[in-house]
Amino acid sequence: xxxxxxxxxxxxxxxxxxxxxxxxxxxxxxxxxxxxxxxxxxxxxxxxxxxxxxxxxxxxxxxxxxxxxxxxxxxxxxxxxxxxxxxxxxxxxxxxxxxxxxxxxxxxxxxxxxxxxxxxxxxxxxxxxxxxxxxxxxxxxxxxxxxxxxxxxxxxxxxxxxxxxxxxxxxxxxxxxxx
Numbered sequence: 001x002x003x004x005x006x007x008x009x010x011x012x013x014x015x016x017x018x019x020x021x022x023x024x025x026x027x028x029x030x031x032x033x034x035x036x037x038x039x040x041x042x043x044x045x046x047x048x049x050x051x052x053x054x055x056x057x058x059x060x061x062x063x064x065x066x067x068x069x070x071x072x073x074x075x076x077x078x079x080x081x082x083x084x085x086x087x088x089x090x091x092x093x094x095x096x097x098x099x100x101x102x103x104x105x106x107x108x109x110x111x112x113x114x115x116x117x118x119x120x121x122x123x124x125x126x127x128x129x130x131x132x133x134x135x136x137x138x139x140x141x142x143x144x145x146x147x148x149x150x151x152x153x154x155x156x157x158x159x160x161x162x163x164x165x166x167x168x169x170x171x172x173x174x175x176x177x178x179x
Contacts, residue, residue: 003058012057015064017041028124031149054109058098065093068102080176081116114174118163125157134161
């Protein structure tokens with residue numbers, strides 16, 4: 001059964017905090033070393049929402065099993081048409097299409113907002129699953145920051161992937177983000 005995708009609610013923050021904490025402690029999708037608490041995650045949600053960007057939760061059988069959001073790629077005005085897509089899935093829900101469903105929903109939202117580029121910054125060039133997922137929804141590799149993170153007693157690359165929503169290069173039709 002496909003998960004229900006919806007706007008994240010404050011009641012989701014405990015589950016979101018747990019999903020992210022698992023990645024902080026056991027994964028390389030983030031370079032944080034100490035899991036943030038629910039109050040910090042609420043602050044991050046508020047910051048995304050303050051820019052009128054989406055933060056979605058994936059729910060199945062009443063449980064949040066994943067979440068994803070768009071955030072500014074950089075905070076300088078010239079980057080106002082470029083956002084970073086972040087997605088995190090509970091370990092037990094990985095490989096079931098939850099990440100793809102969230103990514104496709106955010107891609108549609110980014111188009112509706114008149115944005116130009118989506119950036120995926122994938123921690124660990126060995127993360128074949130995440131790289132393949134990004135490629136499956138249309139991202140292409142834009143470069144690699146080699147050995148930029150130190151976690152789990154090793155250097156970790158960041159693979160940059162990009163999805164161009166208006167590849168014809170036409171001028172923007174919206175004002176972009178208000179940074």
